[in-house]
Amino acid sequence: MAQDKIKQNDAVKQAQVVDRDEHQKTKESKRLGTYLITVPTVKKKFKDISDNTKSDPNYCDTSEGPFGFGPLVFSCLQRFNTIEFFLISCFVVILAHGMMFALIDMSLKIFETQFQATNLETFLMDFSDYFASFLVSIFVAHFGGRGNRAKWVAAGSIVTALSSIAFIVLFFYYEIIKLAKVKEDLCDEGKIPKVCGTTLMPNKSICIALFIVGQCLHGVAGIIVQLLSITYIFDHVPTFSSGLYLAIADAAITLGYTLGYLLGVKSFMLPVKEAMQAVGHVQRFRILQSGWWKSFIFVGSLSLCTTLPLLCFPSNLPGANKLRLEKRKEPPRIDRRLKDKEIKPNLKGVLHATWCLLRNPLVLTQIFCKVTESMTFKASSHYLPLYLQTQSVMTPRSAGMLTGMFILPGCIIGRFVGGYIVDKLQMSIKNKLKFIITVSVVSIMLFLLLISVECETAKFSGINEDYDGLGMIGSLTAPCNAKCGCTTSAYNSVCGRDDVQYFSPCFAGCHASKHLRKEKVFYNCSCIKEGLTSPDGEGQYIDAVSGTCNSNCLSLPLFFAFYFSATVFSNLCSIPALMIIVESVPTSWNSMSLGVMYTIWRFIGAIPAPIFFAETSALCCSFWDIDECGIKVRCWIYKKKQLAYTFVAIWISMQVATSLLCIYAVSKHDYVVKENTESLNTPVKSKKAKTEDGKD
Secondary structure: OOOHHHHHHHHHHHHHHHHHHHHHHHHHHHHHHHHHOOOOHHHHHHHHHHHHHHOHHHHOOOOOOOEEEEOOEEEHHHHHHHHHHHHHHHHHHHHHHHHHHHHHHHHHHHHHHHHHHHHHEEEEEHHHHHHHHHHHHHHHHHHHHHOOOHHHHHHHHHHHHHHHHHHHHHHHHHOOOOOOOOOOOOOOOOOOOOOOOOOOOOOHHHHHHHHHHHHHHHHHHHHHHHHHHHHHHHHOHHHHHHHHHHHHHHHHHHHHHHHHHHHHHHHHHHOHHHHHHOHHHHHHHHHHHHHHHHHHHHHHHHHHHHHHHHOOOEEOOOHHHHHHHHHHHHHHOOOOOHHHOOOOOOHHHHHHHHHHHOOOOOHHHHHHHHHHHHHHHHEEEEEEEHHHHHHHHOOHHHHHHEEEHHHHHHHHHHHHHHHHHHHHHHHHHHHHHHHHHHHHHHHHHHHHHHHHHHOOOOEEEEEEEOOOOOOOOOOOOOOHHHHOOOOOOOOOOOOOOOOOOEEEOOOOOOOEEEEEEEEEEEEEEOOOOOOEEEEEOOOOOOEEEEEOOOOOOHHHHHHHHHHHHHHHHOOHHHHHHHHHHHHHHHHHHHHHHHHHHHHHHHHHHHHHHHHHHHHHHHHEEEEEEOOOOOEEEEEEEEOOOHHHHHHHHHHHHHHHHHHHHHHHHHHHHHHHHHHOOOOOOOOOOOHHHHHHHOOO
């Protein structure tokens, strides 16, 4: 009996082992089967989709594909194969591009002061961005529009990162910011004036060359990202819903500039104490410039973060062809002379397409509307700080800060609201043109109200005051400061106890200074003899305080309210104008139409606009900073009324030009869109020939 029980137990154990082995094999086979099923799931799904679409010839489009990096396609990632995720990726790229814009503009100011750059060098460094984008815009539009535009945008993000690398090398390897010994700008009768001569700056040519290279790469990246992302978005959303999408993408550049400006302001706060504690000259200036090269590292990394997602997008998202067929059923809005026309893939074809677009009144007028929009923004950026310096006697830094606080938010709000309005109201092209005319007229009326806002200008010795009759208006020098050795190289205004503003403590004749609480005060000022004085904690009597005098301008908030409103209304037309350019041409011409727009826009923005603004503002100057060699360096003080009239005339003329262009476009709309409009290539027959054809 015992032997039988032992045999039974052995049999049971063997059966359990066999069952366990079979269970493990079954489990492994199921796991293997799961892997074998999971890997080709996406391929099978898209094969089924393609098989289904083959039965419907209207939906067949081989360019529509899955979200994946080459052969690496996963079903769990197909939720990102949407235009919304593409918009998010583009928003981040354009945001990084706008941040670089601000950082480069602020870096240019450092180069101007530290390297003593000439006017030609400053011009090349500032506008090489526009030159580069002007040169490549047509080629990017032609070749990029024919390929996978999402991958081109990914390439633009890489070029943006390369541009940031150029500036990282610039601030990491070369000493640009030099800490000079800070000298009090006080009256010093033994001060030796500077002698005229050129100062040799080490590595100046290399640094300027690197700056221009970084600017050119930045310009090329901007054209790729902005131009091709707009057409990709427009092709994948319904016509009447495209306004909101384009408004979001467009707002990224201005928002990025605002964030980049804030980042640059932080970089201006130099870590002087940390740099002084460092061992070695190289380590010292790297710490001193750390804010700049770290900022460019951040922006470049932000741009690169979007490269991989953008490379995963197909040429066309699923449903793009179906959407394209639905758009064809909409009321006619494209130039019928371009119907069924394709751009030939050669130079002659590109030139012919450009000529056809320039003969389209809808496209041409809106291109110049974008130019006037850009000119309005540049005029505000150039003239408003100067106007605030003159009207309210602000320092250049304060005026620049206030200008940015009102221009940039006004642009963001105006463009976004403009896109939202045309999106919700589902406007036709003709209604968009009427909308642009209306908002332009309203912006003109709001801007004209600025003329009624005036402030009493503060007294300024040497500008509108003559040092109590001892000096002359137009000259900062008077007998009370003639022996102080003052220079006009730095504008460091002080307000005297006589409620008169002085260009600097030196021109006020101040011999001593002290930090009192959170402000700087000056003593023993020979040019200040009137007004009430107050003693400090040590019993010394204060003659002047650092900063500008209070102009008691109670209407200044009203000025900013009118200006902000005018800025918002002038920017309401930005997205509608862009939509008209894209809508009035066939889908295959979208990239080329934007390429022509950017070419004209960049050319006018790069050459005529800055020269025109610089020359007109120079005519309004009343006090120049003249260096020891007798060369005019910069204008510190402007003629108030002349500057105001010039600013108002330029701003309003741009808005009037926008209105007139759109009125002309409305009058030509039916001719362009009409079904029987003749082809651009077909010569118009004479009346006699038409009569003979009718007889036949």
